[in-house]
Amino acid sequence: MSQTQQPGPVFSGRASAVRASEVVLSLVASGLVGMRGWSGVRQLQHPYHRSLQLGLDRLAALCVRAGRAAPVGVQDLVGVWCAEQPVDAWPLEFDPDAQVRGERLLIGGEPSEFCLEWAVAAKDVVSEVHESALVKHIKDTAALLGRPELYARWRLFITSHAVLGPDAFLAAKNAVLDVPQWATWMEESYGPVPVELAVSGRVAVCGGCEQWIAPRADGLVRCRVWRCGQRHDLPGPVWVEAEGARRLEPELVRFVALPGHPELDLAQRLAARGARVVLYPKLDALDLVALWPNGYSVGVDVKDWHSPYLLARRIKTFPRWGAGDPYAYRKGYLVVPHDRLRSNRSYLKILERHSAALRAQPEIEVVSDRVLVASCPDVGPVGEVVCGA
Numbered sequence: 001m002s003q004t005q006q007p008g009p010v011f012s013g014r015a016s017a018v019r020a021s022e023v024v025l026s027l028v029a030s031g032l033v034g035m036r037g038w039s040g041v042r043q044l045q046h047p048y049h050r051s052l053q054l055g056l057d058r059l060a061a062l063c064v065r066a067g068r069a070a071p072v073g074v075q076d077l078v079g080v081w082c083a084e085q086p087v088d089a090w091p092l093e094f095d096p097d098a099q100v101r102g103e104r105l106l107i108g109g110e111p112s113e114f115c116l117e118w119a120v121a122a123k124d125v126v127s128e129v130h131e132s133a134l135v136k137h138i139k140d141t142a143a144l145l146g147r148p149e150l151y152a153r154w155r156l157f158i159t160s161h162a163v164l165g166p167d168a169f170l171a172a173k174n175a176v177l178d179v180p181q182w183a184t185w186m187e188e189s190y191g192p193v194p195v196e197l198a199v200s201g202r203v204a205v206c207g208g209c210e211q212w213i214a215p216r217a218d219g220l221v222r223c224r225v226w227r228c229g230q231r232h233d234l235p236g237p238v239w240v241e242a243e244g245a246r247r248l249e250p251e252l253v254r255f256v257a258l259p260g261h262p263e264l265d266l267a268q269r270l271a272a273r274g275a276r277v278v279l280y281p282k283l284d285a286l287d288l289v290a291l292w293p294n295g296y297s298v299g300v301d302v303k304d305w306h307s308p309y310l311l312a313r314r315i316k317t318f319p320r321w322g323a324g325d326p327y328a329y330r331k332g333y334l335v336v337p338h339d340r341l342r343s344n345r346s347y348l349k350i351l352e353r354h355s356a357a358l359r360a361q362p363e364i365e366v367v368s369d370r371v372l373v374a375s376c377p378d379v380g381p382v383g384e385v386v387c388g389a
Helices: 014-039 050-066 073-084 113-123 125-130 133-144 149-160 166-173 181-189 226-230 250-271 308-314 338-343 347-354 356-360 369-375
Strands: 190-192 202-205 238-241 246-248 276-279 288-291 297-302 331-336 365-368 384-387
Touching: 014 050, 014 073, 014 113, 050 073, 133 149, 133 181, 149 181, 149 250, 149 276, 149 384, 166 181, 181 190, 246 250, 250 276, 250 288, 250 297, 250 369, 250 384, 297 369, 308 347, 331 338, 331 347, 331 369, 338 347, 347 356, 347 365, 365 369
Parallel strands: 276 384, 297 331, 331 365
Antiparallel strands: 190 246, 202 238, 276 288, 288 297
């Protein structure tokens, strides 16, 4: 146990015990993710991530109160507790809707999807990324230039391009010549391919999620994204020459590109039914607005989370736009991918129980992507997907 850190406040009552347990879990998860980022936790490094040490200190204090042996240092916490023990075996107390049973923080030496989402809970990493210097600069510049579609265009591009060869990267930098800042945005969105990502001089791009794959500690090249792991028909990876190539920065992969794929997929399916689909209108006020020639329209936010308990805390109220607004929509939907609901039958109930935003806007309907698409008009001619202004 650290000699310089205090174990934290004393909690009493079940609500406080749950909160204390959530803080511990969030700190440990955040520390695991912070140790190595997207490339994975393959070996312990010093100094340890501060969140991990704080989590250890608080966990040790709770172990003492519960009469349980505490982890013997960070190595024991990571190598045994996080890698081998499910969280429900820890001396912690959780709301049943948190659904921690059987969940581990590390799988195959890498942060699990469960771990990644609890890391977000610790530091609100999603907001941190979206309000980072890069994203804030892009939004501010787009607004200043009167070109809000530039933000949507940047986001669409990085979601669709995980690895760029030298020529493709040069073309990407020069794609918007009348906006000099665009080249800088590309430079800051992509970095050189690290040596540890390359296999025989090439980098793998998943045939499912289309993001780069960090080789596992055992040398195997397998995508760690949950959805890809569920597929029996997952295409093999595409290999790109690593020399001179650029790969999307890890935090943009995790918090922009991966969530962006369900959004783009839904946009294309709605366009196939004749809608004009606008991506990220008004600098991402919504994920998309779909408008049909007959006047029907929907405003949509897509949320692709493993945990409905954590997602509920991050749902924001939908914007209300007047009838004269070009993006005014008739009906608002929070959309969860079908496979999330199929794997967790209580997903929607937990979401509705814990979301203050949904209670404040009961007119917003929570549905799967399949239900939304089936409920929308199909007017025949294929529509289009455009970047929102």
